[in-house]
Amino acid sequence: MIKFLPFDTSLFGYRVGKLQLGRCLPDLDRVHNQAKNFDLIYVMGKPGLVKLGGWSPISTRVDLVKNIIKSDFIKDSSLHNEVEISEMIISGELSQTDQKDLRELVFTSGQWSRFKQDLLLGNQEYEKLYSTWWETIKEQNHSVIVARISGKLVGFITFKLLRGRGHVDLFAVKGSEQGRGIGRQLMYKVFVKLNSLGFNLIGLSTQKANKRAMEFYKNIGFQPIKETLIAHWRPGLKPQNIN
Structure with missing residues (x-):
């Protein structure tokens, strides 16, 4: 069991x-x-x-999915032109600045993670997990789309092909740059890339308590398909209804 x-x-x-x-x-x-x-x-x-x-x-x-449709390829003219969106080649050497900025973004992507929210975890579980997650993304050569302003990384999104559809793993925009449409531009680029590969379905997971993320995904057409409640059980604490 x-x-x-x-x-x-x-x-x-x-x-x-x-x-x-x-x-x-x-x-x-x-x-x-x-x-x-x-x-x-x-x-x-x-x-x-x-x-x-x-x-x-x-x-x-919460697991969400979206069918990519024609209207998803219409770029929003109100989005900031100063933001440069491009695919990052992560198999090569990254500059120290990019490595530092990416590390910060990786940790930002997990701010609502259960490993971050569980205050009883005190062995740097969150940091260990997300650092390892990034290393796995590099090793498995997932696609990484980044956003830059004046050359500086301010956002990123990673995705892979999984069971006939695209699946987003990590997604974050620097706190000071949130609310400017950068996340929407990053997701637009993912839609275009997946469509070019012949995939028109994309999925991802987020935390229900992350209201901002839930609203963002709803606004761009994602639909929730499943909710899973997760508990962190320390066996020394018995469930309340067990004698």
Whole structure:
């Protein structure tokens, strides 16, 4: 029932597992016996089931999809012309300035991450995870679109092809530059690139609590298709309805 996660365990330095809930609650006595071997367990499932099991949620992940249509290729004339949007070649050497700016943007992209929001995580889990995520993106040669103003990186978006559609991994705009349409320009470039490759469906995930992101995706045509409630369970704390 509880799946051991070797990657997270190695990265964080303690035993991590995952409990994916199905249509009904599992045998909770068996779950608790298994849980004794773990320091942290991600409990994931439909909101009603997670709450019924007594686990305290840390976040709600929302999966969204969008069909890319002709109107998505019409550039908004109100967007700032001073912003330069281009695809970054990440297989080569990046300047120290670009490396620093990208690192800041990677961490900005995860500000609403459950690993950032969980105040009980104190082993730099968030920093370790997002640093590793970026390294994986480079190794697997995902597409990276960046935004620059006067040569300085102010935003980026990464995506890959996954099961017949595009999938956005990381997406962020520098705080001081948000609200200027840069995110929309980055996404426009992704739409164009995917269409040129013959793909017209794109998906991504975000946190429901991130109201600004949810509104942004809604405004450009993304539709929510699934919500997953996630709890971070420390096995020493039993669900409230368990004797």
